[in-house]
Amino acid sequence: MNITCSESIRLVNGDNRCSGRLEVKSNNSWSIVCEDDFDQQDAEVVCRELGCGAPSFLQGALYGETEAPEWSREFLCEGHESALLHCKSSSSSQKFCSSGKAVELTCSVSLRLVGTTSRCAGVLAMFYSEEWRPVNVYNSEENWNHESATAVCSQLDCGSSVFQEVTEDSTWRYVWEIESSCW
Incomplete structure (x- = not known):
């Protein structure tokens, strides 16, 4: 990286x-x-x-x-x-x-939540290299937790996280892969 x-x-x-x-x-x-x-x-x-x-x-x-x-x-x-x-x-x-x-x-902030009508809920997407892509958290079981989700919510001026879930997307598409230690 x-x-x-x-x-x-x-x-x-x-x-x-x-x-x-x-x-x-x-x-x-x-x-x-x-x-x-x-x-x-x-x-x-x-x-x-x-x-x-x-x-x-x-x-x-x-x-x-x-x-x-x-x-x-x-x-x-x-x-x-x-x-x-x-x-x-x-x-x-x-x-x-x-x-x-x-x-x-x-x-505009380089992170956003997409896929719902609320700007404070949805799939995490990141803007980089002039395009938006969903975020895939590397080794999510070990690296993604409530603190990671709250850091994202805070950056988006959405308070703290009340729910977070790592999901697997069944469709193939390009994603940005990050480690939660970046938060």
């Missing part, structure tokens, strides 16, 4: 790892990005780099004020790049982001 973690961007003060104020690391310090210099294509790249689903909300002043310095360049992403710092950019002199103008972003 290969894992790549982003060391150059983060979303802070949000409800989960896929929402918050965007900060970019440069010269070992974190800086904000001005809302005026950020668009939908840039948001798509950020959400992809963080392993989240598509951007669902882009606005300033949602996740509190910041003392972080402002970022000094505009990102010119085309939307297909794998990382924000891989996008073209236009350098400019140091900018001042006025209050409430830092980029704040909500990406």
Whole structure:
């Protein structure tokens, strides 16, 4: 299993790892990005780099004020790049982001429950590599328990788990296989 973690961007003060104020690391310090210099294509790249689903909300002043310095360049992403710092950019002199103008972003969470009318019940599916697939838990008898299910519920803002069951799907299809130690 290969894992790549982003060391150059983060979303802070949000409800989960896929929402918050965007900060970019440069010269070992974190800086904000001005809302005026950020668009939908840039948001798509950020959400992809963080392993989240598509951007669902882009606005300033949602996740509190910041003392972080402002970022000094505009990102010119085309939307297909794998990382924000891989996008073209236009350098400019140091900018001042006025209050409430830092980029704040909500990406869809990369997990969801499908197959029922409730967003808090169903088969666990995960978004990765630009597609949704059901999740198959590796060695589920040993690795899947109430704590694992509660971690998923918590990430989905659905409280704690009240029921969990590992089922075998009789139809053949591609799945994402995980170990519950990832939770």
